Amino acid sequence: MADNDKDRDYLAHLQDYYTDSRRIPSLQRVCELMGFASKTAAKKLLLRLENAGYVERTPDDDAWIPAPRFFERMLAESAVPAGMPVAAENGAEPFMLDDYVVKKPSRTVMIPVKGDSMIDAGIHSGDIAVVERGTGASKGDFVVAIVDNEFTLKELGLERGRFVLIPHNPAYPIIRPQGELEIFGVMVGLVRRYAH
Amino acid sequence: MADNDKDRDYLAHLQDYYTDSRRIPSLQRVCELMGFASKTAAKKLLLRLENAGYVERTPDDDAWIPAPRFFERMLAESAVPAGMPVAAENGAEPFMLDDYVVKKPSRTVMIPVKGDSMIDAGIHSGDIAVVERGTGASKGDFVVAIVDNEFTLKELGLERGRFVLIPHNPAYPIIRPQGELEIFGVMVGLVRRYAH
DNA sequence: TTGACCAGTGTCCGTCTGAACACCTATCAT
DNA sequence: ATGATAGGTGTTCAGACGGACACTGGTCAA
Numbered sequence: 280m281a282d283n284d285k286d287r288d289y290l291a292h293l294q295d296y297y298t299d300s301r302r303i304p305s306l307q308r309v310c311e312l313m314g315f316a317s318k319t320a321a322k323k324l325l326l327r328l329e330n331a332g333y334v335e336r337t338p339d340d341d342a343w344i345p346a347p348r349f350f351e352r353m354l355a356e357s358a359v360p361a362g363m364p365v366a367a368e369n370g371a372e373p374f375m376l377d378d379y380v381v382k383k384p385s386r387t388v389m390i391p392v393k394g395d396s397m398i399d400a401g402i403h404s405g406d407i408a409v410v411e412r413g414t415g416a417s418k419g420d421f422v423v424a425i426v427d428n429e430f431t432l433k434e435l436g437l438e439r440g441r442f443v444l445i446p447h448n449p450a451y452p453i454i455r456p457q458g459e460l461e462i463f464g465v466m467v468g469l470v471r472r473y474a475h
Numbered sequence: 476m477a478d479n480d481k482d483r484d485y486l487a488h489l490q491d492y493y494t495d496s497r498r499i500p501s502l503q504r505v506c507e508l509m510g511f512a513s514k515t516a517a518k519k520l521l522l523r524l525e526n527a528g529y530v531e532r533t534p535d536d537d538a539w540i541p542a543p544r545f546f547e548r549m550l551a552e553s554a555v556p557a558g559m560p561v562a563a564e565n566g567a568e569p570f571m572l573d574d575y576v577v578k579k580p581s582r583t584v585m586i587p588v589k590g591d592s593m594i595d596a597g598i599h600s601g602d603i604a605v606v607e608r609g610t611g612a613s614k615g616d617f618v619v620a621i622v623d624n625e626f627t628l629k630e631l632g633l634e635r636g637r638f639v640l641i642p643h644n645p646a647y648p649i650i651r652p653q654g655e656l657e658i659f660g661v662m663v664g665l666v667r668r669y670a671h
Numbered sequence: 672t673t674g675a676c677c678a679g680t681g682t683c684c685g686t687c688t689g690a691a692c693a694c695c696t697a698t699c700a701t
Numbered sequence: 702a703t704g705a706t707a708g709g710t711g712t713t714c715a716g717a718c719g720g721a722c723a724c725t726g727g728t729c730a731a
């Protein structure tokens with residue numbers, strides 16, 4: 280009932296196709312992708328995947344669309360490569376990147392990081408900060424504040440009862456806002472991409 | 476050439492449809508949605524939206540798919556500073572992070588980072604490395620290698636014609652493998668979560 | 672006034688699509 | 702041995718789909 284090895288491979292092909300084309304292909308294209316000779320095979324495959332929770336039908340029932348599980352990735356257990364590369368896939372559990380880092384989608388925004396004021400916290404220029412708005416910030420949180428009409432990512436500190444913004448880079452000074460400190464949101468995650 | 480008021484409204488309908496069905500509807504359904512009587516109107520609308528960068532064709536040119544601008548949302552509420560950095564709202568498209576960091580789903584594995592040997596590169600213990608397998612690694616890439624039957628994340632260096640593994644932490648030595656260097660994959664991304 | 676432009680109409684047509692059905696053939700428990 | 706099950710083939714068929722084309726009616730600048 281669950282997905283066997285072959286279906287897993289088919290699913291991988293579908294996922295690759297989806298990242299390129301952002302849609303589930305037609306039955307004919309599924310045949311081309313998987314090497315099927317008959318559209319019936321493609322349809323049965325999709326039904327199997329639907330049963331396993333990877334794809335579903337639109338509300339109007341006129342097309343296939345990815346279901347949440349479609350975007351699962353494999354999380355390896357770093358401790359055990361166990362020699363064989365294949366084994367790494369065995370010791371892996373499903374993992375959803377977006378769910379991992381985004382808890383409140385409607386209140387979450389991505390903000391590119393500029394500058395190196397947080398470099399000592401492992402936050403580089405060009406990284407993307409995952410920021411949750413409307414959440415109460417407390418001492419020690421990394422927050423995106425609005426200072427001088429600009430976004431600033433800093434650690435929220437407390438100094439004699441007043442909030443201050445602490446950079447993680449000795450070259451930058453602690454910011455002590457005179458008026459009210461306007462906090463845009465709390466940083467809940469970080470995403471970085473390595474070009475290569 | 477840009478979008479006028481009416482097209483803006485049409486786009487909103489399309490976006491609503493997309494959040495329900497996660498696909499761009501067929502020309503006929505566009506007609507139903509917008510109240511068109513002729514499919515030609517629908518097609519021309521899509522062409523206009525394509526021109527404005529909201530939708531695009533699949534690589535195989537056999538269907539419409541949303542383009543990046545399709546997921547734009549006005550961040551209008553709450554006085555946003557002028558010249559604010561490009562903030563992509565999530566909400567409508569819950570899978571943006573995944574797109575951002577994963578290019579080849581079938582070959583991508585998430586591996587939790589252990590230890591602080593890459594701390595100077597902004598990679599902390601507990602972070603999750605996004606690793607692409609089967610991609611040729613070259614000097615300067617961050618790679619996951621298999622050393623002593625364990626995963627190791629290091630920079631791939633070249634030393635007198637031999638590959639070496641360079642940690643980004645002065646407390647760790649450069650690893651010079653005697654035999655063949657077994658490379659599991661190339662690090663293409665990083666995901667971190669801040670508990671709060 | 673005129674003409675260009677553009678959103679939208681109406682219609683035709685080839686083809687791509689998905690549904691349905693009969694059939695084949697490994698695998699596997701009985 | 703023998704069914705039953707399940708993945709896959711081959712074929713037919715109605716209709717949905719998108720492309721193309723001629724046309725209409727507003728708007729706006731010349």
